[in-house]
Amino acid sequence: xxxxxxxxxxxxxxxxxxxxxxxxxxxxxxxxxxxxxxxxxxxxxxxxxxxxxxxxxxxxxxxxxxxxxxxxxxxxxxxxxxxxxxxxxxxxxxxxxxxxxxxxxxxxxxxxxxxxxxxxxxxxxxxxxxxxxxxxxxxxxxxxxxxxxxxxxxxxxxxxxxxxxxxxxxxxxxxxxxxxxxxxxxxxxxxxxxxxxxxxxxxxxxxxxxxxxxxxxxxxxxxxxxxxxxxxxxxxxxxxxxxxxxxxxxxxxxxxxxxxxxxxxxxxxxxxxxxxxxxxxxxx
Numbered sequence: 001x002x003x004x005x006x007x008x009x010x011x012x013x014x015x016x017x018x019x020x021x022x023x024x025x026x027x028x029x030x031x032x033x034x035x036x037x038x039x040x041x042x043x044x045x046x047x048x049x050x051x052x053x054x055x056x057x058x059x060x061x062x063x064x065x066x067x068x069x070x071x072x073x074x075x076x077x078x079x080x081x082x083x084x085x086x087x088x089x090x091x092x093x094x095x096x097x098x099x100x101x102x103x104x105x106x107x108x109x110x111x112x113x114x115x116x117x118x119x120x121x122x123x124x125x126x127x128x129x130x131x132x133x134x135x136x137x138x139x140x141x142x143x144x145x146x147x148x149x150x151x152x153x154x155x156x157x158x159x160x161x162x163x164x165x166x167x168x169x170x171x172x173x174x175x176x177x178x179x180x181x182x183x184x185x186x187x188x189x190x191x192x193x194x195x196x197x198x199x200x201x202x203x204x205x206x207x208x209x210x211x212x213x214x215x216x217x218x219x220x221x222x223x224x225x226x227x228x229x230x231x232x233x234x235x236x237x238x239x240x241x242x243x244x245x246x247x248x249x250x251x252x253x254x255x256x257x258x259x260x261x262x263x264x265x266x267x268x269x270x271x272x273x274x275x276x277x278x279x280x281x282x283x284x
Contacts, residue, residue: 048201053208058090061201065174068194069187072155073098073175076202077106078168079120084110087170087206097153098175105149112145119162120169130163130199132192134183157182159191163199165206172202214282218268222283225267233260237273238280 044064051060062074075098076088084106091098110116115133135158139146149155160173174191176183183191191198214222222231229250236246243257252260270276 045197045201049204052201052205057205058088061088062090062092068190069174069183070176070180071174072177072180075102075171075173075175076205077102077110077171077173078165078206079110079116079171080168081120084116087202087209094153101149101153109145109148112142114142115160115162115171116169119164119171130161130195132188132195133160133162134158134188154178156180159183159188161191161195161198161202163202165203168206170199170202170206172198214279218270218279219283221268222279226264230260230264230267233257234264234268234276235280235283237261238276240277 044060044067047060048057048064051057058074058076061076062071065071065074072093073091074089075086078085078087086102086106089095089098089102105113114136119131135150150158154177155175156178157176158173160171163170163172226234232250233246233252236249237243237257241249243254243261246252246257247254250257265271265276268279270279
């Protein structure tokens with residue numbers, strides 16, 4: 001199985017500068033060396049690319065990673081100089097536990113994480129490429145942190161990919177339960193072999209997640225609920241044209257323009273000119 005043999009057997013070396021622009025390049029590079037049965041291990045990652053930027057990313061990622069190593073939780077956290085945010089989260093059997101712990105983590109406990117202390121500070125010289133770190137903690141000096149995030153929830157081990165970003169550091173971490181035991185050296189090698197690709201996926205997801213987008217239901221209403229005249233009026237007004245100018249362009253009276261605008265706003269579920277301007281900007 002490819003997942004257990006990992007990428008070095010295929011001649012793949014981490015560090016490709018093209019991954020950030022095109023994560024799918026890893027599939028093309030692998031395919032040169034793969035036989036048909038290997039695709040069963042690699043193919044699930046295509047779902048991660050499709051899910052990037054959506055709420056389904058975490059679940060698709062943990063499903064794909066299952067082909068590499070056995071894990072219980074998968075979490076992507078972006079740490080900035082002043083705060084931290086959850087970008088993705090998934091769990092095989094205990095999502096409630098994973099959610100509760102990660103919310104506490106980004107709520108302030110992340111500052112006690114040795115990895116954050118090592119990699120996230122602004123004055124730290126960050127590695128140019130993603131780094132992989134296993135759980136290494138002085139349990140005595142971090143007793144409270146270790147008890148809360150490992151002993152109490154039954155977490156045996158943690159493996160993190162640390163990827164520097166613009167204005168933040170991404171920590172993509174996978175966890176094993178006490179029932180699973182700790183990661184083996186072979187498990188760590190498999191994750192390390194995929195580190196560059198996984199970091200590119202995490203970066204792509206976070207970037208898309210942060211990009212403003214039109215809610216799906218609003219987009220559907222724009223294209224289906226509005227009449228052609230209502231849509232034309234709303235678009236021109238959203239682009240900054242006055243009712244008088246819109247009337248001249250569409251051969252309507254200013255009063256009719258106002259009527260069409262009110263109908264459009266009601267159907268779209270928005271109430272202000274500012275919202276209309278933002279919507280038309282996003283719709284292009």
